[in-house]
Amino acid sequence: MLNFILCYIDPGSTGFIVQIIIGAILGVGFFFKSIWWRVKSLFTKKSDNKN
Amino acid sequence: MGNTKQKVNSSFRDPDAFVFKDDEGVFYRQMNTSYQSDFELFISSGLYQLLSKSEKLISHVETNDVVFNQSTHYKTIKPEQLSFISYAYEWSFDQFKDAAMLTLDVLKDALDKGMILKDATHFNIQFLRGKPIFIDTSSFEKYEDGMPWIAYRQFCENFFGPLLLMKYVDQGMNKMLQIYPDGIPLHIVAKALPLKSKLNISSLLHVHFQSSFKGTTKSVKKYRIQKNRLYALIDNLYSAISKMKVDQSNSTWDDYYTDTILSKEYLTEKTNIVNQFINEIEIKLALDVGTNNGVFAQLLASKNIDVVAIDFDTVCVNNLYNTSKNNKVKNILPLCVDITTPTPAIGWNNDERSEFVHRNKFDLTMALALIHHLCISKNLPIDKVAKLFSSFSKTLIIEFVPKEDEKVQLLLNNREDIFSNYSQQEFETVFSNYFQLLKKVEIKGTGRVLYHFGSK
Numbered sequence: 001m002l003n004f005i006l007c008y009i010d011p012g013s014t015g016f017i018v019q020i021i022i023g024a025i026l027g028v029g030f031f032f033k034s035i036w037w038r039v040k041s042l043f044t045k046k047s048d049n050k051n
Numbered sequence: 052m053g054n055t056k057q058k059v060n061s062s063f064r065d066p067d068a069f070v071f072k073d074d075e076g077v078f079y080r081q082m083n084t085s086y087q088s089d090f091e092l093f094i095s096s097g098l099y100q101l102l103s104k105s106e107k108l109i110s111h112v113e114t115n116d117v118v119f120n121q122s123t124h125y126k127t128i129k130p131e132q133l134s135f136i137s138y139a140y141e142w143s144f145d146q147f148k149d150a151a152m153l154t155l156d157v158l159k160d161a162l163d164k165g166m167i168l169k170d171a172t173h174f175n176i177q178f179l180r181g182k183p184i185f186i187d188t189s190s191f192e193k194y195e196d197g198m199p200w201i202a203y204r205q206f207c208e209n210f211f212g213p214l215l216l217m218k219y220v221d222q223g224m225n226k227m228l229q230i231y232p233d234g235i236p237l238h239i240v241a242k243a244l245p246l247k248s249k250l251n252i253s254s255l256l257h258v259h260f261q262s263s264f265k266g267t268t269k270s271v272k273k274y275r276i277q278k279n280r281l282y283a284l285i286d287n288l289y290s291a292i293s294k295m296k297v298d299q300s301n302s303t304w305d306d307y308y309t310d311t312i313l314s315k316e317y318l319t320e321k322t323n324i325v326n327q328f329i330n331e332i333e334i335k336l337a338l339d340v341g342t343n344n345g346v347f348a349q350l351l352a353s354k355n356i357d358v359v360a361i362d363f364d365t366v367c368v369n370n371l372y373n374t375s376k377n378n379k380v381k382n383i384l385p386l387c388v389d390i391t392t393p394t395p396a397i398g399w400n401n402d403e404r405s406e407f408v409h410r411n412k413f414d415l416t417m418a419l420a421l422i423h424h425l426c427i428s429k430n431l432p433i434d435k436v437a438k439l440f441s442s443f444s445k446t447l448i449i450e451f452v453p454k455e456d457e458k459v460q461l462l463l464n465n466r467e468d469i470f471s472n473y474s475q476q477e478f479e480t481v482f483s484n485y486f487q488l489l490k491k492v493e494i495k496g497t498g499r500v501l502y503h504f505g506s507k
Contacts, residue, residue, distance in 0.1 A: 013266050013267050013269075013271045014204060014261065014264035014265070014266045014267070015199070015200075015201070015202075015203040015204030015205070015207075015261075016199045016201075016203075016271040016274045017264065017267075017271060017274065018203075018204070018260065018261045018264055019199050019200060019203045019276060019281075019284055020199065020274055020275075020276050020280075021260075022256045022257065022260070022261075022284060022287075023276050023277070023280030023281060023283055023284050024280060025256065026256075026280070026283040026284055026286075026287045027277070027279060027280040027283045029283070029287075030279065030280075030282065030283030030286055030287075031279075031283075033286070034279075
C-alpha cells in the first residue's frame with residue numbers, strides 16, 4: 001500500500017512549497033542587496049560621468 | 052535538403068516541439084500549434100533577440116517549408132548547427148558550473164521579459180565556440196504573476212546538487228547523471244555531502260532542507276510566490292554557484308612533459324612531425340584521445356579544425372577548458388571521457404542519449420603517447436584498439452611507444468611482462484588491417500615512432 005502511494009507522489013510538487021519558504025527567507029536579504037546595488041550604481045554612474 | 056526526415060531519439064517528451072534531422076544530418080526544430088502563443092511572445096517580447104545576440108541561446112532561421120508533421124505544424128526553425136554533442140556527465144567542473152550559471156542567466160532574462168523556463172534539464176545546454184549555450188528554443192512559456200518556477204527542484208537535481216557533489220566529494224561525481232539522467236535525487240545528494248556543507252546557507256536551503264520534504268499527492272497549483280522572491284531565489288543560487296571552486300592540482304598528467312627526460316626536444320620534434328602530417332589532409336572535426344594538457348589539441352585548433360579533446364583525468368580537462376577560455380580558443384571541446392570505458396548510450400530504449408564512440412565520425416583521431424596505456428596498463432589487444440579507432444575515424448595519427456621506453460618500463464615495474472605481442476612490427480601489421488599506412492617517422496633519439504594512417 002505504501003509503495004502504491006509513493007508512485008503517485010510528485011517529488012517536483014515539493015519544489016513549489018519549498019521555493020515559497022526559501023523565497024521568503026532569501027527575500028529579506030535580497031531586498032537589502034537590491035538597495036545596495038542601487039546605491040552603488042548611483043556612484044558608478046557619477047564616476048562614469050566624470051570620466 | 053534531403054527528402055527523408057528522421058525524428059531525433061532524444062526529442063519526444065515535449066508536446067509543443069520536437070527536433071528532427073534530414074538525410075544530410077541537418078537538424079531542425081518543429082514548433083507545434085500548441086506552442087504558437089508562447090513562441091509569438093518569445094519573439095515579440097524581444098527575449099529571442101536578447102538571448103541570441105548575447106550568444107546565450109542558439110540562433111536560428113525560420114524554414115517553414117521544411118515540415119515533419121503537417122497536422123500539428125506551426126513553425127520550423129533551423130538552429131545554428133553544432134559540430135559535436137556533449138552531455139553533462141562528460142563535462143569538467145568549470146564547464147558544469149558555466150552551464151548552470153547560463154541556465155540561471157537565461158531564466159533571469161526570461162523573467163525580465165515576462166516569460167519563464169518551463170524546464171531546467173542539463174540536456175538543454177551544449178557547448179559552442181568554447182562556451183555553453185542554451186539549445187532548447189521551446190523551453191520558454193509566459194510568466195503569470197505569482198507563479199512559482201516549476202523547474203526549481205529540477206534545477207537543484209540537475210545542476211546545483213551535482214555541482215555540490217563535485218565540489219565537496221569528487222570532481223567526477225557528475226558521472227552519476229548517467230544513472231540519474233533526470234537529475235540526482237536530492238535525498239541522495241544530501242546523504243553524500245559532508246556535514247560542513249550544512250554550514251553553507253545555499254546548500255542548506257536548496258538541498259538539505261528541500262530533501263527533507265517528501266512530496267505530496269495534493270494539488271499545489273494554487274501556490275503563489277512574489278516575483279521579487281523568485282529573483283531572490285535565482286540570485287542566491289547564482290551567487291552560490293559563482294563562488295564554487297575546486298582544487299586544480301593533483302592531475303595524473305601534471306608533470307608528464309616536465310618530469311621526463313624526453314621533455315623539450317621530444318615535444319618540438321613531435322610537434323614538427325604532427326604538423327607535417329596534418330598539413331597533408333583536409334580535416335574539419337578531430338578527436339584527440341588522452342589529450343593531457345592539450346598541447347596537440349591546440350595545434351589542431353590553430354589550423355581551424357574543431358577538436359574534441361578527451362581524457363579520463365577531470366583536472367586536465369578542466370585546465371584545458373579554462374586555458375582555452377582565457378586564450379579565446381573557441382574550437383576545442385574538452386570532455387572527461389575515458390576511452391577504455393567510453394560514455395554509454397542511455398535513456399529510453401537505450402538510445403535516447405547516444406554513446407560517445409558512435410556519436411559522430413571524425414576526420415582524424417590523434418592518439419599520442421597512449422598505446423602503451425591501452426595495451427599494457429589495460430591489457431587491450433592491439434587489434435581491439437585499431438578496430439575501435441577505425442569504427443569512428445577516417446584517418447589516424449598514432450604514436451608507437453616501444454617496450455624499451457622508460458614509460459613502458461615504469462608500467463612493467465611491478466607486473467609480469469605478459470605482452471609478447473607488443474612490438475612495433477605487430478603494431479604496424481595489425482593497424483594496416485584497418486587503415487592504410489601513409490607515413491611513419493621516428494621521433495629522434497626516443498625510439499618512439501609517429502604513424503599517419505589513412506582510410507582503407
